[in-house]
Amino acid sequence: MSLTSLEDYIKYKKRNNSHFMLVDGMSTLMTENAKNCESMNFHAFGLRWKFNIRLDLVKDYLSAYLTIADEKCTGSNWGVTCWFNLSVISQIGELDICTASVFSFDSNHVSWGVSSLISQEMLKQKFIVNDKAVFCAEITGVIPLFLNVIINTFSPTMGTAERVKLMKVPRNNSRFTWKITQFSSFSAMGTAERVKPIKVSRNNSRFTWKITQFSSFSGESHSSYEFTCGPRRWYLEMYPKGYLHGKGNSLSLFLHASDFVSKAPVEATSAIYKLRVLNQQKRNHHEINTAHRFTSNTRWGFNKFLELEKLHKASNGFLVNDAIYIGVEFLSMATREYL
Structure with a gap:
């Protein structure tokens, strides 16, 4: 049929x-x-x-x-x-x-x-x-x-x-990467710029953000710019000192669903994706796969995404020259239309 x-x-x-x-x-x-x-x-x-x-x-x-x-x-x-x-x-x-x-x-x-x-x-x-x-x-x-x-x-x-x-989200549109420099001294008044995409693995393109003066950060959280994938906009939110039961012991990381950009029905968006902190030395990235059904202006992620002890250990390669790469890769997504 x-x-x-x-x-x-x-x-x-x-x-x-x-x-x-x-x-x-x-x-x-x-x-x-x-x-x-x-x-x-x-x-x-x-x-x-x-x-x-x-x-x-x-x-x-x-x-x-x-x-x-x-x-x-x-x-x-x-x-x-x-x-x-x-x-x-x-x-x-x-x-x-x-x-x-x-x-x-x-x-x-x-x-x-x-x-x-x-x-x-x-x-x-x-x-x-x-x-x-x-x-x-x-x-x-x-x-x-x-x-x-x-x-x-x-x-x-x-x-x-x-x-x-x-x-399945095409590989060349599936990843968003956020680069944060001077992580340990980031201030609430820090600035940000978009830099050229970096090639982390073959045939994958990504958006990258560089945020300066991060070592003096005094706020609880920081959000990335919005980016588009599938029918809507998204952004990442990070708590460098943790959130809720991750506070004081872990970096917390969440994916937020924002506005719709297509004419698809304004319904929940089901997505399968991975959140990641990149290892800049060995490419042994810290990644967690997850799935969620995003309604209007909701988020999903992890209060205990990466232990602060592991994050700050130099040999792990997550913080290099006070810079950190945080990203998301979409694996699949559900779009809807009325019949």
């Missing part, structure tokens, strides 16, 4: 109170570190929901979960009994894989689902076509309880659909 006919199939399939998620790039999802794909928020029976598929909970199986994400469902005095179906949609005319469930959602249980919806082997053999798979969450009934008042009158909601494209 071609992409156009697949989109048409989704578009015209009966889907009241349903949300379809076409995942384009299943091989990336199944081979990279994240192994988790979450839908946009959608509405059904007057409430807001989302669902996600996971490949990291039960070995060799795909899991699927429905989450209630409505602003009315806050605090502790609420509950929603929900009947729903989670499905893998066949693209070749075979029967869909579908599980029907009924669960009570509350402040302690905002997500319910099935841990073994389909084996990865069956998924690859019968449900992935041209690296694409289609998943669906259908809400068939709800009984909400808010402030001890049962609400049981809802009109059907027109179904929605989205396409999630999981892409």
Whole structure:
């Protein structure tokens, strides 16, 4: 089935109170570190929901979960009994894989689902076509309880659909590197300049920032310039003396998601990436791979990214002539569009 006919199939399939998620790039999802794909928020029976598929909970199986994400469902005095179906949609005319469930959602249980919806082997053999798979969450009934008042009158909601494209970020656009000089004496009034990209490993280009007068730094944190990768802008934030439980013992490092630069839906951006402090002598860099779903103006990183003792040890090569290189490399990213 071609992409156009697949989109048409989704578009015209009966889907009241349903949300379809076409995942384009299943091989990336199944081979990279994240192994988790979450839908946009959608509405059904007057409430807001989302669902996600996971490949990291039960070995060799795909899991699927429905989450209630409505602003009315806050605090502790609420509950929603929900009947729903989670499905893998066949693209070749075979029967869909579908599980029907009924669960009570509350402040302690905002997500319910099935841990073994389909084996990865069956998924690859019968449900992935041209690296694409289609998943669906259908809400068939709800009984909400808010402030001890049962609400049981809802009109059907027109179904929605989205396409999630999981892409590996091209190497020549995947890295951002921040060079900080005079690290031990950096001041809050320090200056910064952009310098030429440095070649740290073959076929990789990177942006580099040089920040002077760093040894007199008196502020708690410092942020890099914004840079663009995928559908949005990003920047790095570093705490040279640590943050929270890393304070006084570690360098803390975070990646921030900023504004969107494309016409993609303003939804969360799922990214797989590595944060790094470069070894300037042996190229034995300190790197941590991670994955996160970035909503509006959020960050993800590590309070204890690199121990200060290791950072300042000259033989480790992280600080050379009072200069440090801090960077991020994107491995893959999910972009979204409405169907």
